[in-house]
Amino acid sequence: MQMFRNEAxxxxxxxxxxxxxxxxxxxxxxxxxEMGDIAFPCFKLAKTLRKAPTVIAAELKDKLPESKLFxxxxxxxxxxxxxxxxxxxxxxxxxSILEQREAYGxxxxxxxxxxxxxxxxxxxxxxxxxxxxxxxVIGNSLYxxxxxxxxxxxxxxxxxxxxTQFGKLIAAYLRWGVAEKxxxxxxxxxxxxxxxxxxxxxxxxxxxxxxxxxFKKLEDGDPEATRLWRHFREVSLADFKRIYKxxxxxxxxxQGESFYNExxxxxxxxxxEMGLAQASEGALVVDLSAEGMPPCLxxxxxxxxxxxxxxxxxxxxxxxTYQFDKMLYVVGADQALHFRQLFAVLKKMGYSWADRCxxxxxxxxxxxxxxxxxxxxxxxFLEDVLNRATELAAGIIQEKNPGLANKEEVARQVGIGAVxxxxxxxxxxxxxxxxxxKVLDFSGETAPYVQYSHARICSILRKADNWPQExxxxxxxxxxxxxxxxxxxxxxxxxxxxxxxxxxxxxxxxVLDVAAAFNTFYHRCPVLQAPPDISRARLALIDxxxxxxxxGLWLLGIAAPEEM
RNA sequence: ACGCCUGUAGCUCAGGGGACAGAGCAACGGACUUCUAAUCCGUGGGCCGUAGGUUCGAAUCCUACCAGGCGUGCCA
Numbered sequence: 001m002q003m004f005r006n007e008a009x010x011x012x013x014x015x016x017x018x019x020x021x022x023x024x025x026x027x028x029x030x031x032x033x034e035m036g037d038i039a040f041p042c043f044k045l046a047k048t049l050r051k052a053p054t055v056i057a058a059e060l061k062d063k064l065p066e067s068k069l070f071x072x073x074x075x076x077x078x079x080x081x082x083x084x085x086x087x088x089x090x091x092x093x094x095x096s097i098l099e100q101r102e103a104y105g106x107x108x109x110x111x112x113x114x115x116x117x118x119x120x121x122x123x124x125x126x127x128x129x130x131x132x133x134x135x136x137v138i139g140n141s142l143y144x145x146x147x148x149x150x151x152x153x154x155x156x157x158x159x160x161x162x163x164t165q166f167g168k169l170i171a172a173y174l175r176w177g178v179a180e181k182x183x184x185x186x187x188x189x190x191x192x193x194x195x196x197x198x199x200x201x202x203x204x205x206x207x208x209x210x211x212x213x214x215f216k217k218l219e220d221g222d223p224e225a226t227r228l229w230r231h232f233r234e235v236s237l238a239d240f241k242r243i244y245k246x247x248x249x250x251x252x253x254x255q256g257e258s259f260y261n262e263x264x265x266x267x268x269x270x271x272x273e274m275g276l277a278q279a280s281e282g283a284l285v286v287d288l289s290a291e292g293m294p295p296c297l298x299x300x301x302x303x304x305x306x307x308x309x310x311x312x313x314x315x316x317x318x319x320x321t322y323q324f325d326k327m328l329y330v331v332g333a334d335q336a337l338h339f340r341q342l343f344a345v346l347k348k349m350g351y352s353w354a355d356r357c358x359x360x361x362x363x364x365x366x367x368x369x370x371x372x373x374x375x376x377x378x379x380x381f382l383e384d385v386l387n388r389a390t391e392l393a394a395g396i397i398q399e400k401n402p403g404l405a406n407k408e409e410v411a412r413q414v415g416i417g418a419v420x421x422x423x424x425x426x427x428x429x430x431x432x433x434x435x436x437x438k439v440l441d442f443s444g445e446t447a448p449y450v451q452y453s454h455a456r457i458c459s460i461l462r463k464a465d466n467w468p469q470e471x472x473x474x475x476x477x478x479x480x481x482x483x484x485x486x487x488x489x490x491x492x493x494x495x496x497x498x499x500x501x502x503x504x505x506x507x508x509x510x511v512l513d514v515a516a517a518f519n520t521f522y523h524r525c526p527v528l529q530a531p532p533d534i535s536r537a538r539l540a541l542i543d544x545x546x547x548x549x550x551x552g553l554w555l556l557g558i559a560a561p562e563e564m
Numbered sequence: 565a566c567g568c569c570u571g572u573a574g575c576u577c578a579g580g581g582g583a584c585a586g587a588g589c590a591a592c593g594g595a596c597u598u599c600u601a602a603u604c605c606g607u608g609g610g611c612c613g614u615a616g617g618u619u620c621g622a623a624u625c626c627u628a629c630c631a632g633g634c635g636u637g638c639c640a
Contacts, residue, residue, distance in 0.1 A: 028582075028583095030583080031583065031584090032583085032584095035583075039582095039583085041582060041583085043582070043620060043621070044620095046620070047620085052620095053620080076583080077583065078582085078583080078620095079582085079583065121640095123640075160640065163639075163640060164638095164639060164640085165639075165640075212638095257640090280637075281637075281638080282638085283637065283638050285637065285638090292567085293567090293636090294636060294637065295637060296637085297637045297638055299638085300637090300638040301638065302638085304638085306637090306638070306639085306640085307639075307640050308640095331640095332634095333568080333569065333633095333634070333635090334633095334634050334635065335635090335640080336567095336568060336569080336634085336635075337567080337568075337634095337635055337636070338635095338640085340568090361568095361569085363569080363570085363633085363634090364633080364634075366633085393602095396602065397602095400600075400601090400602075401600070414602085425577085425578095426576085426577060426578085427577085427578085429569070429570075430569090430570070430577085431569090431570080431633065431634090433576090435576090438576075438589090441588095441589075442602055443588085443589085443602055443603090444587090444588040444589060444602095445576095445577085445578095445587070445588045445589090446588090446602085448602050449588095449602065449603085451602085452600080452602050452603075453603085455600070455602095456599075456600060456603085457599095459599065459600060460599045460600095461599095463599065464599085505578090509578065509579095509587095512578095512587085512588090513587095516587085519603060519604065520604070520605090522599080522603080522604080523595090523603075523604045523605080524604090524605095526598080526599070527599060528598095528599050529598070529599075542599095563600085564600085564602080
């Protein structure tokens, strides 16, 4: 498609005074196939040329030189519409997909550049809830998107393995902990203790002081506190890794908050040396009133550090380690102010790379009755969601395709794919109301819909076993075929847009569009029963669709089973 | 009180200056001797939160207001 766009720009530049780059920005995608493949609106020329846009479009049509890339170029009202040579578009698109395979859609815009992605970051000693799924799957998808554009990616899991909550947990464990439960199901027990702590602290505020004291002890290296912390961390991490394996998510580094403990004093000292820190109400803060923000707290009254301190330290450490060209923080929108403060402090410290740091916010998952809360014990465990989705998928397979060879594996892929897709298919900034019915709905705009389309293609290709792989894609000129090809040709554009906006939903929507166009084609155009030359061309086309679906689902972190 | 985000079909959401505003779900009506019906085709359904403004052109940009969510120094 880029080839056709460049040609259109070349033609226009030959008859218009405008620069090629400006023309490139003007080109649009027509809303309907009858209107061609590339459109050039003439409104803006009306002023400089002092003519009506419709007149300009008509005149341009007559003036434009011939091009063998376009079947025709027509003026439709104020638009100049370019109609690609359909046979040529079909050939170049299908052939390049089948040549490039897994690499189709990839670009090298980011060659030599590094992007650090901070994502998932679950809190140690708390179960992995559906809330943490968002950061995990969005971050994982962004990792793959940037990688597809040629960037070197560094995925960091900034585990919440330090902070006041450990004081609470230690206090709670020492009061109410039961060793047998801790051995049997450590995460469940820790969760119960955490919930109980918050419930009892409401009646008994002295508990909070006790927790703060334990955290201070932990920071000061108290052996008892350290031993418990280490144990909590160990059992949690083992559990998280199990879930990441189920989700197919990997990290280049697990550098949690505790990782920076030894560097904290140094960082705070640096801020102080720069004269940016000041005492306020017993705490140490960086004043940000000039930036119109509340101050950023670096030390509490008792001298203990805060979240912001460690994030500041982490940012500096990461720049020194990776010299990133971009750093993405995939963290909930409720922390927007924190990141604005963090970036403002970095800027005050004179780090020019502060502008390369970017908060990628997302909306909260909540219930009808409000926000999900670990403290109140209203958490929905991710694993329960994944298991129920998998069971449901297994049930449907049993009903529709009982002879399927690796049922459990496919049920996992479909169930988990549905959960991931449900999270990625809408704009990340929007809040999600958690609804079991919706999570467990496998029809319509869902991963199973896309996976099913893929499986259907695989089924046809299996039946066409040993087809000669010789085809003439220029025969693919039917409306359904062209609709599919038009989408396939625009895959790279969507990857770029998804990465630029940090919105995996762009790819999710795209993959749905491709699947929908394929399904329409499937119902109207026989593949195996068509005349031999058409049949071969259509086999090539559906193989291309299959490849784009696989590549697209990969970018979302979703598997594409060949049968389901 | 202030700041940020969101408001589009009954429900969940696409579209984020350009050609008649689109899907899915739900409802109703059709299509499985034919490549997997987790599918497809069709019908109905809209002051794009409200009011102004910018523009040749606004669901899209600006302002104000309304509604909801989130946040606003010792949680993360």
